[in-house]
Amino acid sequence: MSISQHPIPHPDANGRVTGTHVPLPSEIAPAKHKGSLELRRKQADTGMSDQHLLDTSGAGQFIHTDPWRVLRIQSEFVEGFGALADLGPAVSVFGSARTKPGTEYYEMAVDVGRKLAEAGVAVITGGGPGSMEAANKGAVEGNGVSVGLGIELPFEQGLNQWVDLGINFRYFFARKTMFVKYAQGFVVLPGGLGTLDELFEAMVLVQTRKVTSFPIVLLGVRFWGPMLEWIRDTLVAEGMVSEKDLDLIQLVDDPADAVHRVLHGAPLPPTTNGNQQRPE
Numbered sequence: 001m002s003i004s005q006h007p008i009p010h011p012d013a014n015g016r017v018t019g020t021h022v023p024l025p026s027e028i029a030p031a032k033h034k035g036s037l038e039l040r041r042k043q044a045d046t047g048m049s050d051q052h053l054l055d056t057s058g059a060g061q062f063i064h065t066d067p068w069r070v071l072r073i074q075s076e077f078v079e080g081f082g083a084l085a086d087l088g089p090a091v092s093v094f095g096s097a098r099t100k101p102g103t104e105y106y107e108m109a110v111d112v113g114r115k116l117a118e119a120g121v122a123v124i125t126g127g128g129p130g131s132m133e134a135a136n137k138g139a140v141e142g143n144g145v146s147v148g149l150g151i152e153l154p155f156e157q158g159l160n161q162w163v164d165l166g167i168n169f170r171y172f173f174a175r176k177t178m179f180v181k182y183a184q185g186f187v188v189l190p191g192g193l194g195t196l197d198e199l200f201e202a203m204v205l206v207q208t209r210k211v212t213s214f215p216i217v218l219l220g221v222r223f224w225g226p227m228l229e230w231i232r233d234t235l236v237a238e239g240m241v242s243e244k245d246l247d248l249i250q251l252v253d254d255p256a257d258a259v260h261r262v263l264h265g266a267p268l269p270p271t272t273n274g275n276q277q278r279p280e
């Protein structure tokens with residue numbers, strides 16, 4: 001790749017270019033080449049790489065530069081891929097950071113985590129408090145693999161105590177890649193903006209076929225029902241999404257059903273009396 005300054009406009013037969021100052025050949029500064037970059041004038045006065053490396057004046061400033069950030073971002077992907085490559089089958093579980101032990105949604109998340117673990121499936125969460133902690137707790141109680149992908153936040157609390165394999169991320173987008181790349185599907189419990197962000201990103205990835213065969217199961221009919229109605233009555237009705245995009249998500253009230261659907265892409269089979277099976 002080559003990056004250079006804008007090409008210099010050519011003057012007309014009279015030596016003029018309307019509205020533009022055309023430098024005379026004597027004004028055209030020689031280019032300095034730095035790797036794939038070609039730099040002139042002030043852009044060329046940025047010093048040499050080895051000078052930056054060895055010169056200690058202003059030490060520390062370089063870590064605030066974008067090229068340095070690229071290396072950090074790269075290292076987050078490398079560490080994440082390395083730590084999770086051998087995870088085996090896994091499901092990512094999302095939900096509010098604010099639910100408290102003993103509440104309906106917290107206990108639902110414990111149940112989901114435990115059932116996934118009992119099915120031999122690792123549980124991946126955001127590693128934080130609330131429903132994340134609950135799903136990790138369930139995974140440990142079910143004797144499974146409990147993974148937490150934490151994120152550095154201003155009001156950081158650290159990984160919850162039920163995370164057995166934890167990775168801390170600085171960048172949301174690197175962390176989000178791991179949630180999708182190492183999971184067979186998502187179970188999404190009630191939550192706020194963070195949960196909605198994770199849910200809608202997954203829906204877009206499935207809708208645009210960036211990921212295939214990826215069940216997304218919403219748990220909590222009372223909570224998610226109105227959102228699905230809005231999608232149907234407004235987004236579909238106004239042609240913003242197609243009717244079949246609604247098939248991307250399944251809505252259930254029972255953790256056992258959610259686990260079955262996320263693992264098998266289908267509802268729990270009915271029993272002979274017509275009710276859904278209720279596995280232990």
Ligand SMILES: C/C(=C\CNc1ncnc2c1ncn2[C@@H]1O[C@H](COP(=O)(O)O)[C@@H](O)[C@H]1O)CO
Nearest residue numbers: 094095096097098126128151191192193194195
């Ligand atoms: C809000 C509080 C702590 C925040 N700590 C978090 N740690 C890890 N992951 C988080 C945290 N907050 C949000 N997330 C991510 O978003 C989802 C939950 O967000 P919501 O807005 O609460 O729905 C969750 O799945 C995480 O991935 C102090 O209580």
